[in-house]
Amino acid sequence: MPMLExxxxxxxxxxxxxxxxxxxxxxxxxxxxxxxxxxxxxxxLMAVCNxxxxxxxxxxRRVFPPYRVLVGGNKEDGRPHDMxxxxxxxxxxxxxxxxxxxxxxxxNGMDIKEDTKRFKWLCPNCDQESTFKFNSDHFWGxxxxxxxxxxxxxxxxxxxxxxxxxxxxx
Ligand SMILES: [Zn+2]
Numbered sequence: 001m002p003m004l005e006x007x008x009x010x011x012x013x014x015x016x017x018x019x020x021x022x023x024x025x026x027x028x029x030x031x032x033x034x035x036x037x038x039x040x041x042x043x044x045l046m047a048v049c050n051x052x053x054x055x056x057x058x059x060x061r062r063v064f065p066p067y068r069v070l071v072g073g074n075k076e077d078g079r080p081h082d083m084x085x086x087x088x089x090x091x092x093x094x095x096x097x098x099x100x101x102x103x104x105x106x107x108n109g110m111d112i113k114e115d116t117k118r119f120k121w122l123c124p125n126c127d128q129e130s131t132f133k134f135n136s137d138h139f140w141g142x143x144x145x146x147x148x149x150x151x152x153x154x155x156x157x158x159x160x161x162x163x164x165x166x167x168x169x170x
Contacts, residue, residue: 016150016159017058023169024051026093028140029066035136036071043073044081047089047136051146051163063148063161071136087121090134092166093142097134102126109168143169 028035029050037046051063069089070081090097091109098105104125110132111122123130147165152158 016161019149023054026142041076045072047071067163088166092144095138097132099123100131
């Protein structure tokens, strides 16, 4: 076995960032040029978002782990994935979308209506729930606000950041 030496002052394991609101920039965190990963089972597609902090003493630091958002496809049993995070991300980033019911093109979020069971995302033109078309690569470079929390990492007691809420930058 070769004897190795490693300088411990080069060991950078970052602590989770404090719970707070941060302005972040979205960068493609996947190896795919469009920023999409496939789920291990089924046909799900996830946008892998690196959240890069924009201001303050943590500027240019990247939130760990990347924020993964299901943006389409089906589970192993054929049922569609929950698109809740996807619609929160579309509304926070203000990317362009097209309503498949009325062909309206929006770029300023959908109307969100609170129902007894869940939030509804309505086309502001036809006032209906719809299938909205969008390009995942429009997420990259967009700036939003996120409320970061902390949770235990997978297979570890160390704390990592979680994303509790998203909001448009202004
Ligand atoms: Zn519509």
